[in-house]
Amino acid sequence: MTGQRRWLRSASLANLLFLYAPIAVLVVFSFNASRLSARWQGFTLQWYQMLASDEALFAAVQNSLLVAVVSTMIATILGVSAAVGLERSHFPGQRLVDGALLLPLVIPEVMMGVALLLFFVMIQVPLSLVTVTIGHAAFNVPVVMVIVRARLRKLDPALEEAARDLGATAWQAFRRVTLPLLSPAIIGGVLMAFTVSLDDFIVTFFTAGPGSTTLPLKVYSMIKSGVSPEINALSAILVLVSMALIALSLVMQRVNGK
């Protein structure tokens, strides 16, 4: 029994190490004074200072945040509506729509990128942040939908009927009963969509135009001229931000679960 427990503990430790050792190395070397990252030559914050004064990088961060916020908003509205529509009503061709909405989750992202590019070219929309945002919203709709739908399926349909019975219109019943009960799932979906959008490379690569470089695109172009400690610093910040977002989502879900 104890032998088994010890084995389990070392297995999970190995797992943690496997997942986080590279990230730890990256964070440590973002404080390394050496330009050639391989050896430790003393502590410095100069790479962080360089980041702060890199205007191109700053613009990329801004683009990424803008795209993430707007595409998440669009995906949330569409995803929640699709989840409610598919779960609470029946119409001919429903299963087809159901399957079609999940497709972006399973088709290779490269194909999605190419398809979006061809589509935008065909309808003659110039590539810009707008097209990037539309692309991100497209692959985030099913993400939000799947999460919200799982929660919706667990809700007793009698709750909405009870609200209707007590004098609520269909909209009031949704607004006062269904929506609050869905909120943990919606927040989960929002955070997931936001994170996916923030670090998406492939779809962005195909749909971005001049002047619409996002952070992943920027990192990629920087890395082409070698891994600089600046990138280490940038990555360290991103790790911190993601961890904060995940912590926030956990806290929110705990508050809602009460």
Add this chain to the structure above:
Amino acid sequence: MSEHSVELREIVKRHGTTLAVDHLSLQVKRGEFFSILGPSGSGKTSTLRLLAGFEEPDQGEILIEGRSMRGVPPNLRPVNLVFQSYALFPHLTVAGNVAFGLEMRGVPRAIIAPEVRSALDMVRLAGKEERIPSQLSGGEQQRVALARALVNRPAVVLLDEPLGALDQQLRQEMQLELKTIQEQVGLTFICVTHHQEEALTMSDRVAVMNHGRLLQIGTPRDVYESPSSEFVAAFIGVSNRLSGRIEMVTGTRCTVRVPDLPAIVARVPPGTPEGALVTLSLRPERVHLSADIKLDGFDNTLQARIHKTIYNGNEIQYLLRLTDGLIWKARVPNLGGDHKQFQAGEAVFVRWQADEGVVLSE
């Protein structure tokens, strides 16, 4: 205003190809506690959903307080439903749940608070206003669901298997309490249940349904004492049965000839012809058992052997073997003292009065 709170006229409801409700007509009087009793699939729940407005009838008309409910959505109907699952809003407090209906109708806040308090007082939940439903016991949740409906003072309170999720003891307490509350508020209650004891205890009148059709409607005493069909007799309480042929009718009495047994005298519904094949139905608690061969004052006597004795505490149940393939039940109150208890294998005489046996045409 019509004297009827609810009137169903020739209601038909199909679910796919099955006929859930089949030409159902009935009237419920104002202030009445009315139960619809039937097994699952009898159409009782469909009827309730039609009244609440979650479904529309395919044919026929529903009148509530004399007003046609055709095309009226659930939120505009003067009815409130107590759901089987209670369907309490888990994100709202007890007070929030009860206030919901008043808020939806735009009642001012200053009026809502005292209304909610008095509704919770009525169901004896004062002091639990700020709890959330998951912190309450099943019985308390049931009371919240009831208060949430009553606070709106609807013309009709609908109850879907209201006590189904409660344990036996709580169920019996709540039966009486529900009836008391109904008399206090004076609202019309329509309760759907498959539980015959519940229906008999609480109701002023009971409608028995099966396969979407109304089989019998009457006071609890009517449906228990004078079931109109074999189904009603068997569904409401336990009944012993014998199949035979009517030999002779004299007034309200008849003689039934059963193969291998002596002739039996029983009550007969008017208009039953001589020679008709009938089923005789007799309640187990109306059977008198005795080892005494000479005992006067009973219309019918059969010989039987005790097949099994079941001790139930408050009563003793006997399984009686009348002939080879025919087992009857008898229930005798456990009076204690030196009252005789029969043991398996003993020979007994089974006696009953003619009026206790009901003849049902096949």
